[in-house]
Amino acid sequence: IEKLPLHHWRPGARALVVGARDGVAFDGVDERGSFTRALTPELVAEAARKARVDAIAAWWSESLRQGEELSALSEVATILxxxxxxxxxxxxEGEALARALPSAAAWVLFATAAHGPQAAAILAGGRHVEVVLGLDDDAIPVLDYARAACIHLVPRRAAAAPEDLELWRDHARAALPEGVAIHDDRSPHSDCPCGARLIWRAGGRSRLDSLDPVSGRCRACARDAAIVLG
Incomplete structure (x- = not known):
């Protein structure tokens, strides 16, 4: 889950990820050539059972346009x-979103300057939404980020000069609403406002520290961590 990235939803869970090979190219080319076999519910169900996963993820940059594939994944998720x-x-289309909203337990929104028309509606109506910023190295798009469970700063120019990346991160943090959890490669962990480390993360792995797995509260101050555990 942490590699998606999805940090505030079922830490340590394992997901069967189905979608484009390189995830978020935004050009559709990778989406059309990702599969050499027909993506059927039977194929996905077999893979999910073999891998013993905790969730299924539709992982195209434009998943709402993958109508048949999204329906197949939703069907398998329901059956299993x-x-x-x-x-x-x-x-x-809005119809695709209307069908997906009731069935999706969590969303990862790739917010770019060219984000789609359903981005705002996903933030407004999604059960759990985490936002990824920086994929186009552009200005921070105008969205209601206060509704996000957390925000991930993932600059596409990962090899840029450290000082340039630092400036971009600082600009992004300044543009985002106060109080929203923000993660980047410098701060992958989840910390409570009291200073206690709720979840430790490294290399796609995670460990609960001060987050109580039963109550979902910080063991140090009893504050609700607002992290989905089950």
């Missing part, structure tokens, strides 16, 4: 009683 995660840049 697994939660469905949807990654999307918000492109697609």
């Amino acid at each position: 009683h697994l939660p469905l995660i949807i990654g999307t840049s918000g492109h697609g």
Whole structure:
């Protein structure tokens, strides 16, 4: 889950990720050539059972435009009683979003300057939404980020000069609303406002520290951590 990234939803869970090979190219080329076999519910169900996963993730940059594939994943998630995660840049028709909202347990929204028309509606109506910023190295798009469970700063120019990346991160943090959890490669962990480390993360792995797995509260100050545990 942490590698998606999805930090505030079922830490340590394992997901079967189905989608484009390089995830978020935003050009559709990777989406059309990702599979050499037909993506059927039977194929996905077999893979999910073999891998013993905790969730299924639709991982195209424009998942809402992958109607048949998204339906197949939703069907399997229902049959196997697994939660469905949807990654999307918000492109697609309103009807597709209306069908997906009730079935998706969590969303990862790839917010760019060219994000789709459904981005705002996903933030407003999604059960759990985490936002990824920086994929186009552009200005921070105008969205209601206060509704996000957390925000991930993932600059596409990962090899840029450290000082340039630092400036971009500082600019992004300054543009985002106060109180929203923000993660980047410098701060992958989840910390409570009291200073206690709730969840430790490194290399796609996580460990609960001061987060009580039963109550979902900080063991140090009893504050609700607002992290989905189950």
